[in-house]
Amino acid sequence: MSDQIKYLLDESRMPKAWYNIAADLPVPLPPPLHPGTLQPLGPSDLAPLFPNAIIAQEMSTERYIDIPEPVREVLCQWRPSPLFRARRLEKLLGTPAKIYYKYEGVSPAGSHKPNSAVPQAWYNAQEGVKRLTTETGAGQWGSSLAYAGGLYGLDVTVFQVRVSYDQKPYRRALMETWGARCIPSPSPETEYGRAVLAKYPDHIGSLGIAISEAVEVAAQQDDTKYALGSVLNHVLLHQTIIGEEAILQMEMAGDDPDVVISCVGGGSNFAGIAFPFIGLGLRGGPNAKKRRILAIEPSACPSLSRGKYAYDFGDTAHLTPLVKMHTLGSDFTPPGLHAGGLRYHGMAPLVSHAKELGLIEARSVHQTDCFAAGVMFARAEGIVAAPECTHAIRGAIDEALRCKAEGKSETILFCLSGHGHFDMASYTNYMSGKLVDQEYDEKELAMALSMLPKVEA
Numbered sequence: 001m002s003d004q005i006k007y008l009l010d011e012s013r014m015p016k017a018w019y020n021i022a023a024d025l026p027v028p029l030p031p032p033l034h035p036g037t038l039q040p041l042g043p044s045d046l047a048p049l050f051p052n053a054i055i056a057q058e059m060s061t062e063r064y065i066d067i068p069e070p071v072r073e074v075l076c077q078w079r080p081s082p083l084f085r086a087r088r089l090e091k092l093l094g095t096p097a098k099i100y101y102k103y104e105g106v107s108p109a110g111s112h113k114p115n116s117a118v119p120q121a122w123y124n125a126q127e128g129v130k131r132l133t134t135e136t137g138a139g140q141w142g143s144s145l146a147y148a149g150g151l152y153g154l155d156v157t158v159f160q161v162r163v164s165y166d167q168k169p170y171r172r173a174l175m176e177t178w179g180a181r182c183i184p185s186p187s188p189e190t191e192y193g194r195a196v197l198a199k200y201p202d203h204i205g206s207l208g209i210a211i212s213e214a215v216e217v218a219a220q221q222d223d224t225k226y227a228l229g230s231v232l233n234h235v236l237l238h239q240t241i242i243g244e245e246a247i248l249q250m251e252m253a254g255d256d257p258d259v260v261i262s263c264v265g266g267g268s269n270f271a272g273i274a275f276p277f278i279g280l281g282l283r284g285g286p287n288a289k290k291r292r293i294l295a296i297e298p299s300a301c302p303s304l305s306r307g308k309y310a311y312d313f314g315d316t317a318h319l320t321p322l323v324k325m326h327t328l329g330s331d332f333t334p335p336g337l338h339a340g341g342l343r344y345h346g347m348a349p350l351v352s353h354a355k356e357l358g359l360i361e362a363r364s365v366h367q368t369d370c371f372a373a374g375v376m377f378a379r380a381e382g383i384v385a386a387p388e389c390t391h392a393i394r395g396a397i398d399e400a401l402r403c404k405a406e407g408k409s410e411t412i413l414f415c416l417s418g419h420g421h422f423d424m425a426s427y428t429n430y431m432s433g434k435l436v437d438q439e440y441d442e443k444e445l446a447m448a449l450s451m452l453p454k455v456e457a
């Protein structure tokens with residue numbers, strides 16, 4: 001059908017394995033380092049925080065890793081997710097470009113995050129873990145882990161960044177509905193939270209601080225582990241089901257993207273849609289056409305475009321291993337922008353490495369331009385996107401307008417990582433003119449970068 005809108009894969013065609021880009025990288029990823037010895041980490045160093053199966057995935061260089069059947073059964077509740085052709089948006093823009101989007105808002109929590117929450121909770125339950133702790137920004141990851149933990153009888157505690165906790169009260173209600181406990185961070189419940197509050201009683205919080213609190217609690221209790229919603233290799237691995245499905249759906253559409261776009265916070269939905277396409281290119285052969293891969297981030301927190309590629313801590317209290325990534329410095333507190341899921345000082349090591357290898361491009365955009373794109377998209381396509389993925393929409397619209405100016409009919413694919421039904425206050429602020437573009441403090445950035453740990457190259 002020439003004017004088809006949706007490309008739906010049958011459940012039986014849902015991928016049976018995740019794709020691990022580590023197998024195809026021309027240069028291996030620099031290893032994570034122990035924060036005390038600065039030596040490469042071994043699996044036992046991660047054992048207090050993660051179950052063995054997850055540690056093995058974190059370090060694996062196998063190209064494909066099987067998705068356990070019980071996990072596939074849960075994912076089938078909403079997967080394969082639909083691929084849409086944005087015909088009405090194309091028309092509105094008057095572009096010769098073809099725009100496709102892979103919609104991850106169909107999951108129970110409304111975003112891509114359950115793609116990793118379900119396997120993480122399952123592996124933990126298999127290894128006898130009773131309780132999980134985690135951080136969350138906008139609440140998408142916290143609610144996803146609340147849902148997934150509930151499936152396997154795990155007790156879930158979520159430290160939510162204070163500014164988002166206040167901006168998005170219904171995300172907390174969702175976490176509680178699924179049986180989790182949600183605490184605003186910095187909190188008086190941990191030693192680190194108390195230290196931050198003693199110095200700054202009104203601190204708006206950051207993902208780096210919330211991670212420190214969640215890690216502190218998990219490290220102290222034998223039956224408790226920690227789950228991370230982005231950044232680490234295993235999380236990116238779980239998200240590749242997005243791109244593996246998209247490859248099959250683009251085939252159904254008889255098309256192949258010239259440009260693949262996604263927003264980046266810690267890098268998981270970006271890796272999810274992009275890595276399988278990058279893998280096609282790296283492996284060569286008939287599917288190896290040249291594709292541009294574009295990561296869009298907020299100009300208020302531009303880790304990929306402005307950060308330094310260096311070893312840094314994943315959290316503010318420096319409890320985590322050191323990983324090599326693009327970072328604004330673990331002491332940097334990004335402004336309280338509405339895309340709370342993009343307020344992270346660092347970037348996934350695999351995404352950072354891909355940027356260093358020239359496999360991807362990065363671009364930063366202002367939040368008002370993103371909301372303008374989100375409103376245009378909602379009016380054309382009907383879906384109200386989460387503030388995070390209005391960044392991807394902005395990127396896709398800008399590429400489509402470039403195609404119009406150049407008279408080119410390129411194919412654009414982007415990941416619409418979640419819906420914005422819990423983010424309507426941000427849209428109200430935008431439409432009433434109250435939303436402003438926040439700039440980060442250059443002095444604070446310089447200070448945070450000057451405090452990066454000193455590690456020999």
Ligand SMILES: Cc1ncc(COP(=O)(O)O)c(C=O)c1O
Nearest residue numbers: 140230265266267268269341418
């Ligand atoms: C809908 C949505 N998209 C994107 C992100 C950014 O995270 P990541 O870069 O790991 O995909 C988040 C994070 O909370 C999110 O909720």
